[in-house]
Amino acid sequence: MNFTITKVQLFLMLFFRSTGIIFIGYPETIILAGGRDAWIIFFVGSLIVFFQLWIYEKLYKYFELGKFTAWIYIFIWIIVLIGSIIYMQYNLNIWVQQNTPHTISLVLMLLISFYISVSRPSTIINLPVFIIPFIFIFIIYLLFSIPELSLNHLFPIGTSTGGQWMKGTMVAMAAFTGLEGYLVLRKYVLPEDKISFKDILTFQLSITLFIGFLVIVTKMYFATDALPYVTEPILYILKSIEVTFVKRLDIFFFFLWLGWSIISFGLIVFNIRIVYFKQKRKHKIWPMAVLHLIVFIGSVGIINIQVMEFIRNHFHYFYIPTTFILPFIIMLFNRRRKSKCAEL
Amino acid sequence: MRRALMFFVISSLFLSGCWDQRLYKDLAIISVIGVDGYIGDIKAYYAYPSSSDDPTQYIVLDGKGKTAREVRMDANNKSEQAIDIAELTTILFNEDTAKKNLYKMLDVYYRSAQSPMTAKIAITDGSVKRYLNLKETIPKEIGEYYLDFIKSFEDYSIYPKTNLEIAANLMFSEGVDLGLPYIKTSGKGLPQAKGLALFNGQKYTGVHLTQRESQFVTLLGHGKANFAELSYLWDKDGEQIPVSFSVIRFKKKKKVAQVGSKIKMTYEIKMPVVMTEYPPDHLNKKKKRDPIEKFIEKRIEKDMAKMFKKCQDAESDVIGIGEEIRAYHPNLWKEGKWKELYKDMEIKAKVNVQIERSGSTR
Amino acid sequence: MLQLESMVEKLNATFYNSVDFVAREISFPKDQYAILCYYSSMANKKDVQDIVNLLKMQTTVNEKEWDATTSSQKESYNLEKLVEYVCQGFTVLLLLNSQQMVRFTIPDLPHRSPDEPTNESIIRGSHEGFVEDMDVNLGLIRKRMRVPDLIVKKVTVGTDNKAEVYYFYLARFANQDNLTELERKLDLMKDKIDGLYTSGQANDFIEDSPLSPFPQILNTERPDRVFANLSEGKIIIMSDFSPNAFIAPVTLFSFYQSPDDFNSRVIVGSFYRMVRVFSFLAAIFLPAFYIAVVSFHYEVLPIELSKKLKLDISEIPYRPIFEALIVEVIIELIREASVRLPVALVQTIGIVGGLVVGDVIINAGLVSNMVVIVVALTAISSYVVPSVELNTSIRVLRFPFMFAASILGFFGILIGALALVVHLCNLNSLKSPYLYPIVPFDPKKVKQILFRGKHTKSSPQPSSFDPKGREI
DSSP, rough: OOOOHHHHHHHHHHHHHHTTTTTHHHHHHHHHGGGGGHHHHHHHHHHHHHHHHHHHHGGGGGGGEEEEEEHHHHHHHHHHHHHHHHHHHHHHHHTTTTSOHHHHHHHHHHHHHHHHHHHHHHHHHGGGGGGGGHHHHHHHHHHHTGGGOOGGGOSSOOOHHHHHHHHHHHHHHHTTTTTTTHHHHHEEEEEEESSHHHHHHHHHHHHHHHHHHHHHHHHHOOOOTTTOOOSSSHHHHHHOOOOOOOSOOHHHHHHHHHHHHHHHHHHHHHHHHHHHTTTTOOSHHHHHHHHHHHHHHHHHTSSSHHHHHHHHHHHGGHHIIIIIIHHHHHHHHHHHHHHHHHHH | OOHHHHHHHHHHSSSOOTTTTOEEEEEEEOOEEEEEEEEEEEEEEEEEEEESSTTOOOEEEEEEEEEEEEEHHHHTTOOEEEETTTOOOOEEEEEEHHHHHHHHHHHHHOOOOSSOTOOOOEESSSHHHHHSOOOOOOOOOOOOOOOHHHHHEEEEEEOOOOOOOHHHHHHHOOSSOHHHOOOESSSSSSSSSEEEEEEEEEEEEEEEOOOOHHHHHHHHHHOOOOEEEEEEEEEETTTTEEEEEEESSSSEEEEEEETTHHHHHHEEEEEEEEEEEEETTTTTTTHHHHHHHHHHHOOOOOHHHHHHHHHTTTOOOOTTTHHHHHHHHTTTTOOOOHHHHHOEEEEEEEEEEEEEEOOOOO | OOOHHHHHHHHHHHHHHOOTTEEEEEETEEEEEEEEEEETTBEEEEEEEEHHHHHHHHHHHHHTTTTTTTEEEEEEEOHHHHHHHHHHHEEEEEETTTEEEEEEBBOOOOOOOOOOOOOOOOSOOOSOOOOSOOHHHHHHHHHHHOOOOOOEEEEESSSSSEEEEEEEEEEETOOHHHHHHHHHHHHHHHHOBOOOTTTHHHHHHHHTTTTTOOOOSSEEOHHHHHHHTTTOOEEEEETTTOEEEEEOOOGGGGGOOOOGGGGGGGHHHHHHHHHHHHHHHHHHHHHHHHHHHHHOOOOSHHHHHHHHHHHHHHOOSOOHHHHHHHHHHHHHHHHHHHHOOHHHHHHHIIIIIIIIIIHHHHHHSOHHHHHHHHHHHHHHHHSSSOOOOHHHHHHHHHHHHHHHHHHHHHHHHHHHHHHHHHHHOOOTTTEETTTTTTTOOOHHHHHHHOOOOOOOOOOOOOOSSGGGGGGG
């Protein structure tokens, strides 16, 4: 695995990795968890993540995975992969394909991801670029819902309870799941591409504005009591927007989301690939085939509402251990060891 | 091996085993649905265009059953093609059905991802059957006819904009209520829009506003759409003078105060207008304009007061006053008990009309 | 004297007594006997006579450098070489006494005048085109590129019928990696190919992935296009006797740029560049989109359109995929027929195909109006591409998408599109990224895909997939 990336590519990958799979359903989760102040909680959570990223940048040199920690991460990422593919498949069944067997669509999606994973690294590094124009189209179409938005839904401020704040902050940070990829990929950035405070700020601001926009639109669109009945609020909003030339925007944007998610899925696989191929390995293709097979077997039998609700209600518990605690333990541990070595 | 694989791939192309395929040509595309009765005994009518030469020709299927799905399956049995509601434009509900619980009747549409959320809902006076078996020739395909019918009223700020999704949203929110178009037919001639059916939560209250009152609800609650026109007859010293105008802008300010246990709310409305009918002319003189403005202000205030009264009596907050109170005066808001407060509120409107343009004559 | 006659006989035998082969003894000063041999079909007899006279005169004046003219070269006699030279159209003067031969490079091969290539015509700008003669072609380029570091190299390929392949580049700009890769490939081709009769054969050897539907070599007959690409650091490959110039490495987007762009105004040029990008999408996805809509996702249609469409297709007996295939096949037939037919008859095909078949097939109820509109629009879109190679590729590419759409609807299109995008990302042309500036992503250059900026400086294509190799 010999490659270099620019900082633009690094941030693009992180953006699409984090927003990828969750963005159509995320606003509902955070609003239900955080109550009326959810949108403020989200910005607060994003601020915390910003400082976390900043510390990452200071310490990334110490993030070196040993054999054991590497396998822990690979295991965690496989769990994330299985969860994502279940979520994608379930939504595919709900929104468009009621009768197509799970296996067919799962195999097709995994085949694409497999194809990406055996291509050269630059393929997956640059794939997110294809989504960029669609983000703008997506936002423009969401803006069509402005006449139905009501500012009244955002106020009054300060009604969420302490418990809501706690849980809300956790969910807010979960919007940035996958930031551990920053530590994995940071080393491959061209040395002449210095990442400054401003770069991190720009990145964090853009991802916050994008998801924050979705949260606010959802909050302003739905009545508080109507929201719990809806599963993917963004698609619901798109479904009820009236434009003259096409009737069901949600179908197009569902497939945009699916493409986005497959690329995001590929980015997680890419993380696994980097960590796994750090040691010299004999085979290049087989491990990837096995990985996709594991994901397939792990997901194919359990695509139902019970698992879905479990994923929806628990995905935010992933963030703190994997993106917060574990990296910091590794970095601090390595730092101490290095300073000790220096002393000797 | 390779040949076998090729054969398999090619032959699979010719199989019709494309799981989710629903060939458009094999479906009866329903454009209007009418529903009578309530869960336990539902009767529904499904209209779809039948002739390729004359789009105004349509067929009405009827179905009977205990649940909404059962009715659709029953109707399906009577059609040579499978019926499909993905292109649905309008759903008509008998007012008696809506009085019981509208949401329960609509669940079947919300649950299916295929159903269009942009379809309009209307409440009919009496059985919906009459609205689907129109004897007169309509200018368009029936689905488009009802859709455009309601849409044109929305454009003229007479009805607030609604569709299936907005309706669900409003039925669930406490601080604002749903208002749906109310249509009526005498049996002869085409159906007529009669006003706005007021909802309280998920139920129709049985009260409907007039067209003019409905227009004020729309202006106050949702703002002016593309156009807003009003017309009054001024009885000035025994002389009947038509006064018509269209609203250029509609600006409102709300003032909320607590008087005892009551909430007092005053709308201060600023409304520049352009005159569209005024036979006595001479609008260039301020002396002439002032009394007209006064007259309009008074009439509108009177009409609005009537409208507020009607809404409060029906316990239907179609304007969305509750949302305002909750957002900006949270101390006055009581979760779950809004309607009790709303009933006793004192709502007033102060209108300030300004003739800004006189039209192309003075 | 005896020797002379036997030599003539021997030469005639070597050339199988071909009637257009001439071996004629002439007398030469210094009491030498000489044999003049050439193919009369390839040499201009008057020129031959002029040079022979000139040589004769020079021999009497200056004995040492008697052979020095601009177009002649002296070497020692070798029958094998002689055969090769004559086959290439040279005239050879054989001096028997001193065992030497002189060849004149005055082949008079038939070629066209440098007219504008009909399949690459533009509205403004130079109207010259390459011809089937390398000297003329190089002249056309040198005329525009007046620098000394335009390097022209030659490789002889073929085991049987030898042909010459030329490649040239600007030493200043061309990338060494690309050059090494090209030389390696030409080396490989040298012995594998028995004869080069069309330049397309070379294509398969030079391309990185010949099985990909996308051409990785830009094929042009326009000197101005070659010139523009030279200054971007591209390498040009030409064979003698073919007017086609292969340009490599290229990106996908260079197939969508026409020299016309820079002859028109900035806004106009940008507009047409955008039209072409749109046409690329339409040509691949439109029929698949139609099929997916009418057999899976008809709910996306706006109400007014859906009613018309529904009534239109209700009576069609076939599934949408076959309906579309019928029209596609008809259009491909019309296209193929109009390519083969003489120009005078093409219009007839247009009328028969377009009006008669098109109208009647709808009235007969075989296909619907909508599918004819869709397929016609697709066909037009695919012809917008300024490159013939990509245009044919695109027309073929839409069939897999149509099948995918008929099986899985939009999901099939999505999966197909992702596979296509990944394939494009993986492609390289002479080891350079094919999808630059998207792979590797260069935000500053992306706008060039859609807009034609003010032309100030040409920029070369990077040779590496890593951003490291960007600075060249």
